Amino acid sequence: DAKTTQPTSMDCAEGRAANLPCNHSTISGNEYVYWYRQIHSQGPQYIIHGLKNNETNEMASLIITEDRKSSTLILPHATLRDTAVYYCIVRSRDTDKLIFGTGTRLQVFP
C-alpha cells in the first residue's frame, strides 16, 4: 500500500471550512483514498473514500487531484466536535489492511 504524508497539526475556526491535505505520490491505479478520524481515543470513524472522482457525503467532501498524487478532505463548516485526529489511508479494495499513520490533529477553536 502507498504511503501517505499529512501535516502533524492544523487549526480551524468554528464555522469555517477545514481543508486537510494528504500526499500519496506513490499511489497505484487500483488504490483508493480513505479518510478516518479519531476523536480523543474513541474508535476511529469512517468519513469518506474515493478513487479518482471527487466525492461528497453528509460528513465531508474529498477532492482528489487529477494525477491522484494528493487529496484534500474538506469539512465545510467545522464545529468544535470535529476536533480529532484525521487519518488519510491509501489501500487497494482487495485488501483488508488499513495502515494508519500518525494523522493530522485538527483543533477547531471558537
Added chain:
Amino acid sequence: DADVTQTPRNRITKTGKRIMLECSQTKGHDRMYWYRQDPGLGLRLIYYSFDVKDINKGEISDGYSVSRQAQAKFSLSLESAIPNQTALYFCATSDWSSGSHEQYFGPGTRLTVT
C-alpha cells in the same frame, strides 16, 4: 459505534497473567479485526478474520491469539501479558459480502499491564 461492543472497557493486569478481550457485533458483518494503538501513534493490525473458520495474522501478532466463536464474536487473548502490551485495543468489523469495505470500530479497551 454501539453496534460494535468491547468488554472490558478498562483492565489492569499483572505481568504473566492471561487475559481475554472480547468483541461482539450486531451489524451482521462477515469480517472482524483486532488493532492496538500506542500513545501518539496510529493503529496497528494484530489479527483479522474473514469468517468463523478463517483467521489471519496482522503485522504484530506475536504474543496474541484470537478466537472467532461465532460470526458476531471475536476474542483476543494475551496468554502471558507483558508491560509492553499496555495499549488501547480496538475491534472493528466490515461487510465485504456486500462490497462495502469500510471498517467500523468499537469503543476500545484500555489495557494496562503492570
